[in-house]
Amino acid sequence: MIKKPVPRSRLRLMLGKTYYTWRRYARWLVDGTSFAKSFSQKKLPHVVFQHETPTLRKLKDVDMWLQHNKEINLSIAIKCLNGLLIQPGETMSYWKLIGKTTTRKGYVPGMILFYGDFKPGVGGGLCQLSNLIYWMTLHTPLAVVERHRHSYDVFPDSKRTQPFGSGATCAYNYLDLMIANPTTTCYQLHLELKDHMLRGEWRADTRALHSYEIYEQRHRIEQQHWGGYVRRNVLHRRVFNQVGELVNDEFITENNALMMYSPLLTESVGDA
Template sequence: MQYQYNKITNLRLAADRLDGTVLRPGETFSYWRLLGRPTRRKGYLDGIILYCGTFRPGVGGGLCQMSNLIFWMTLHTPLTVTERYRHSYDVFPDSNRTQPFGSGATCVYPYRDLMIRNDTQTTFRLHIRVGDKELQGEWKADQRPEYTYRIVEKEHCMKSEFWGGYSRHNKLYREVYDSEGRCVDVQYITRNDALMMYSPFLPENTQTCEK
């Protein structure tokens, strides 16, 4: 649990750096350019990081939760994601999952960044905070948005691999709605392919009941 508490510290440090970031027309947001390298000198602590299908402690562990949130929020705006990396492993089962599989964005300094370009004529401001129980954020615009968005999952499947494990796959699309609630476009976002770190099937119950 100490690594979980450390993650809260790491997220608060990152939120302090990112909160209030302004993205004007033509500008590009870079997650790592704004945060820089997470180091102990900056106050970052050891948290859990995912590495080659296993867990291990690392300085700044847990910052992917921040990039996950920013990517998910951005999909609900007209901003353009120009660089995003999917998670190579599906870590947790779907119990209490509220978003489609593969809707996050992993980050590894400095190689895997999350970059977002403002191709609109509207200025956006990012707000991020660590709440009592949740990481919270929003993009605010200086003009009322013309469209709203809904993220949907298609072609989802789980496969049994020859080496004994399982993999998971899907495609994400974005439905675009006008001010009257009509779907005016469906946009392809990405394809996700990940190795599963858990069995997708419950073990068979071999016990019998005697009358």
């Protein structure tokens, strides 16, 4: 059961954000994590997984200028991540690499999800990039050591190609996406934005030993006692060896999100 959301004051929101931001800075300094920071534009020889998503989508009540601004923000952030090498024992921190999104760096107002709604915010739209990286990582032996799910399901499904809850929300710097390399293989992240498509791939210096299939279980929509609806599911992945034999079935995560639209709406309302 999810309680009915209670609006928080601006002061409480500001204090909470400040506290968690500085706690993250402290963690970066003292927790002993070996962060990935080396880059190479020479591609490693083996593609482990690749994926692409469109950057311009018509969303209900969302002006398209926010989508075009998102492309500007994505282009800037990609430059901070493209070619990143994650050596064995290293960890990638999404925000440690990108840094704070400011107008001085060229970021512009884009769409930011905010307590079940959306608003313009400098650097908005970078969740599409963290979503892409998280989804690709689930198809590799890399370990997701920090990921934050979306607390709200804001837009109805339309032409969805991935299971509900397979993304990773982000907010500088306290909602981070951190990916560790527990293997003996070096991995490399490649990203590009071209023809209104965000493309990415994980590459490696050795051939992949396994492939992965992500699927959902127990997908359901439940009405709460106070009238709202909550959407839930559980994500798993099947692991196959090089000859296609199933060798494992792993739990990934459980998702619970407060729906901000009627569950009876049709797909024609807007694109997710």
